Amino acid sequence: MTSVASPLAPDWLSVPVDANELSPVVWPSSAxxxxxxxxxxxxxxxxxxxxxxxxxxxxxxEEHLRSRARDTLAAFSSEFERIGTRAKVYYAGKAFLSTAVARWVSDEGLGVDVCTGGELAVALAAGVDASRIGMHGNNKSIAEIERAVAAGVGTIVIDSEIEIDRVADAAARLGRVQSVRLRVNSGVHAHTHDFLATAHEDQKFGFPLARAEAAVRTIRARPSLAFLGLHCHIGSQIFGADGFAESASRLLAVHSRLLEAGPVSELNLGGGFGIAYTTADDPTPIAELAARIADIVEAECRALDIPLPVVAFEPGRSIVGxxxxxxxxxxxxxxxxxxxxxxxxxxxxxxxxxxxxxxxxxxxxxxxxxxxxxxxxxxxxxxxxxxxxxxxxxxxxxxxxxxxxxxxxxxxxxxxxxxxxxxxxxxxxxxxxxxxxxxxxxxxxxxxxxxxxxxxxxxxxxxxxxxxxxxxxxxxx
Incomplete structure (x- = not known):
């Protein structure tokens, strides 16, 4: 081929030596x-x-997806074991969820993160252990909350003041103590498209970080709720660990103050790890991300003189994309x-x-x-x-x-x-x-x-x- 670049091509796109080539950067490993x-x-x-x-x-x-799930869990598990704690990994079902995919990721040791009643129904129909399901959503209906509590969902992420009462009341009616996380906005914005950013102060998800301590006091006052820790999601299609570093630092400062009034066993740093869509994309390898984030968490906890929490993550795109x-x-x-x-x-x-x-x-x-x-x-x-x-x-x-x-x-x-x-x-x-x-x-x-x-x-x-x-x-x- 003796092809010439088109003047209409974007700057990042190069003329391929072979237009039949399947770059391993963007294609499944078996392609x-x-x-x-x-x-x-x-x-x-x-x-x-x-x-x-x-x-x-x-x-x-299937094998590409399974291997990404295995590699992700192995990377975070080994790196957090290295610093003296452990990691949890939930597959973010919003990326793509079917009963087969839910079974695959569960087989590989991951939990499943859902954010609607429909996603919860698929995960349960797949036979996923409810205790390994996390329930998200900024507007969970009372019926969805009741169903999640009744099913024995491991954690529900509280996204607003009204949800504290809704989840507590549902758990009390069912005679349960429901474990919850509190979603907060760290103020850190990953460098992605504005519509993908989910940690701005002016957006629909979560609590401003400044209001987290008051919200946790309210949660702890409800006997039907058990507070696990803070949760934050800084965006999507993220390359590099800098955003996670800054977000973890801000979250752990609040986490430290929360420890003064009771246990805080976990910290959930969300997901959003990017993938390559074109040969110009250069996503950070998951092992490198895991090592960097583990080092950040260890250093911050040492500086604050607090115990290392269990750290949770919720990748979706990086596993299935x-x-x-x-x-x-x-x-x-x-x-x-x-x-x-x-x-x-x-x-x-x-x-x-x-x-x-x-x-x-x-x-x-x-x-x-x-x-x-x-x-x-x-x-x-x-x-x-x-x-x-x-x-x-x-x-x-x-x-x-x-x-x-x-x-x-x-x-x-x-x-x-x-x-x-x-x-x-x-x-x-x-x-x-x-x-x-x-x-x-x-x-x-x-x-x-x-x-x-x-x-x-x-x-x-x-x-x-x-x-x-x-x-x-x-x-x-």
Whole structure:
């Protein structure tokens, strides 16, 4: 290939030497091309998956997910054992949750973090030990709280003053003592998109740190509640440990004062560890993060002269994100002349729009956050020169983009099968029926076998909820 960079390409995107290459930075560990150039994941060909289940299709590499769960638990466990305490790791189900995934992470020793009644129901249906479930949410209903307490959920995260009473009352009615954490805002903002930041003072989650001690006094005054410790989440898609360092320092200062009036056994530092979506991303290895955070906690506790707490974490994206790949079929292709930035109206370059049979209904992140992704042809290899493309969805929105910029072989054509990696987190979880498109199925691959995890929605499913249609059926009342 003798490809030339497009003037429309973002600065971070380089022309690939080989537009067929599958970078291990963004693809599941099992991804490779067979001798015919067809993408294989978990020992299953992408063409076979598309033929059996259709497209769009979410594909999850089970072993990749399991290994990320194992590695994460091992890293935090060993590093916190090194400093004389232990770590807990909960899988953040909001990233992607099904009964199979809940079983996988539970098998690998992780707890499960849920934030709605629906997520709780899935975790319980999967057989997850309720004592290893944590319940989040800024607006948990009374019914959701009652269900969580009744199920024996290990911890409930208190997010507002009114929840102190709601959880305490529910526990008292059921004759339980419910363990709780208090979510606080440390004032530390991880360097991510504003919509992803969850530790600003002016936001819906948690208590300002200055009000934490008063809230804990209220919790401790309720005999049906047992206070475990503080909880904070500083954001999402975080690279590096600096944000966690500053947040831990602020939290432990309050943690120290809380110890004066009673036990504080835990500290939950949340999750938000980032992954690579493109080859320009450089996420911090989980072992390095664990070591750095453990050193920070040890140093702060030594300076404050307090015992080391059990430290909990809630990763989601970093476990499931890289395990996922979405398959699409190409429909139409068009070249659009675009005026070059800073040039006269006569200076243009062609942008190739490759439209696929999915879009913002199966991956809302580019539209919501301007998120970048990568793409490759999955059904074949090509020796054509690389051309800059923009992968567009089929929805009636100009912002319906799946991949803003990447290079594909210039002979990409209608009918080609495309694969977008790193779609395991917040793709199926945020999927919608916009334009009355059914949500795609989810398939797990492992050891050369494919297993359907979640059935795709059909037009029949969509119509079945429409009472106007149902009322016209024979025998309908």
């Amino acid at each position: 490779h091309r067979d001798k015919h150039g067809v993408l294989s994941i978990g020992g299953v060909l992408a063409t076979d998956l598309a033929g059996q289940y259709g497209t769009p299709l979410y594909v999850v590499d 890289g395990a996922g790949v979405t398959l699409y079929s190409v429909g139409t292709i068009k070249d659009v002349d675009v005026t070059l930035p800073g040039e006269t109206s006569d200076a243009t370059a062609a942008r190739r729009y490759v439209s696929v049979d999915g879009g913002m209904s199966d991956n809302a992140r580019p539209a919501l956050y301007g998120a970048d992704y990568s793409v490759r042809i999955a059904g074949r290899a090509s020796d054509a020169d690389a051309a800059l493309v923009r992968i567009a969805g089929k929805h009636c929105e100009s912002g319906d983009i799946v991949v803003y910029a990447d290079y594909l072989p210039a002979d990409v054509a209608p009918g080609d099968l495309l694969a977008v990696p790193a779609t395991g987190a917040y793709c199926w979880a945020l999927a919608s029926n916009y334009n009355l498109v059914g949500r795609p199925p989810v398939v797990a691959v492992a050891d050369g076998e494919a297993t359907l995890l979640i059935r795709g929605e059909t037009e029949h499913d969509l119509l079945a909820r429409d009472t106007g249609v149902a009322s016209t059926e024979p025998g309908a009342s």
